[in-house]
Amino acid sequence: MEAARDREEQHAGHGGEARAGTGRRIGVFICHCGSNIAGTVDVRRAAEAVRGLRGVVYATDYGYMCSDPGQALIRRAIAEQGLDGIVVAACSPSMHEATFRRTAEAAGLNPYRLEIANIREQCSWVHQEEREEATRKAIALIASLVEKVRGDDPLEPLGTPVTRRLLVVGGGIAGMTVALEVADAGHEVILVERGAQLGGRLSQIRETYAALSPLAAPLETLVERVREHPRIRVLLESEVESASGYVGSFTVTLRPALPAAALAGDRGESNQAIGGTQYEVGAIVVATGYELLPLSRLGEYGGGRVADVVDALEFERLLADGVLRRPSDGRVPRRVVFVQCAGSRDPEHGVPYCSKVCCLYTAKQALLYRQRVPDGEAIVFAIDVRTGGRRYEEFAQRAVEEGHVLYLRGKVAKLFRQGDRVIVWGVDTLAGRNVEVAADLVVLAAAVVPSAGAAELGRRLRATTDELGFFREAHPKLRPVESLTAGIFLAGAAQGPKDIAETVSQAGAAAAKVLGLFSRPELVQEPTVATVLEELCAGCGLCVSACPYEARSLNPRLRVAEVNAALCQGCGACVVACPNKACVVRNWRPEQTLAMVGAVLGETPYRSPDAGE
């Protein structure tokens, strides 16, 4: 089908020259942007100069083109002058190309016959001291875009259908929340969880900060709702083997989860298929959560080999038992030392970032311990106590004042076993004293790190992870729940350390994004994609390997290249790679580009006064 579309296109794709001669009536609209542009570029002179360009029948300047009156000016000129091509000389196309294309469309002009000449970011702002040169450069830039518009075809946006089914990877609180929201809204959801049960890390956590509210019962209810939901299919002990396709139309292969050992191995090994099942989905949410830095990575803190030194999740399990007992001999610990920042904020031996949740859960664990063992002592070593969040500071103070938890300000250097106790060497920098504590149990607030295999999953989904393995968002402030790949969204600690409240908020936002996508009748995509001129294509496949978006393939029967228009981003890599000039990106044909370069170099053919083109 795609190939058919390409073949159709290639007929239109020829004949740029003929097109140029078909009497374009181009209008040029030069924006002052207040004094942003007009303070440097002589806009009057620029308008005067471009009036003489081949194809230009109208040119004017105005204070703010993007304002309502500015846009009205463009619409009126299209109607009155019968314009069939527009150049707006203004700010970067990333600012207002979409705005002006809508304006053109409203006036009945095909939006792809409007182009932006960037005379602000790439001209007035960078040449504020050189007004004369800036003006000449602005004229050259406009002339170049005029040449492009002369060759622009009217294009229609491409429509692709949406499969209204969601894949959620990870069955923690994040994944379950997204699944329920989307299923409740009426769509099918497939939830894959690598482990044997739903709930993620929270199934190990009994009470939560800051209200010490019990978690088991609400979590149980949530798990039940997910399991019983008619539109959610839960696949336990399963994982993603591979994924292909694009937003609205992914094909994913799921398979039984490999044992953890295989995950640690190289990726070639874990790629072997063991009978996967394929599913078609329109969107994917990654909610693979986190794990704790293994104690073996914390050599000074015993490397996991000293008895009664446990990580914080293990301590949550100990707290959950009827009587709190330490692992080695089952005695009730009378003095517990909590070590914060174990591996966090430690670029030399652990991870550079702050794990964000451990200050608060340490306060919680110390308080809970004091409740379980009222005559016990809780001592916390902390460099800082970070309590951003509603009621969090009050909670940490409660641990100190009501719980009588002793906070020491300093990092632990070393711990070791002596008899039946663990000796902790630390410091209190406020008193300027080194301290030694003999503890019955030591709890390490080990760093929060991405789940095993996260980076490999990222590669399979083509959703990038950062250098640490957390999934990367499209924009840290403005697009925090979208991955860099359209149609793949992020929820929870898979993206970075988060507590439950933050996780649930983000999961809700991801669900809203998915529902937004599923509510569209079809997806519209920029039509400025690559095409193949089949009679020129030798089937060499160079473009296939050049394409960074896996948008190209070789048709085995016709032995020519094909483009999957839904994947193509119009980057042009294939155009450069093709030795036969058989790759062409719509409205970026080679002759257009050459004419644009020519115009910048001053080779623009000015219309002779009486040629009447």
Place this chain on the structure above:
Amino acid sequence: MKVALLPEGLRSRLQQRVEEASGQNVLACYQCGKCSAGCPVAGVMDLLPNQVIRLVQLGLVEEALTSQTIWYCAACLTCAARCPKGVDLPRVMEALRELAMERSGDHLPPDRLPAEALAEWPQQAVIGGFRKYTW
């Protein structure tokens, strides 16, 4: 006791000399105290190792120079191996010792030592004694 903070501004000449001589950015230290907590000699020091680097951060290098800690430091490198921020504290200590020695002049003028003593005393100790022990 109150001190005038940063008497010579945020980056004093002495601070810069300590940084140059040690090759360390003293501002990288975030005062976690882990160096002190594990220092085998801390028990006899007048300032904890993290306090020495704190004084340098505050521009109070003079105070660091007159502390005994810089001489007690055994350059065992324990703290350097453990520092989460990769601060090589023994190098900072060494830089401070160098600065202190540079100022203190010769304590044992070699030309006035009796020949028998020079022949008997361990050479390392004699050379070390020229300038060390600033008070």
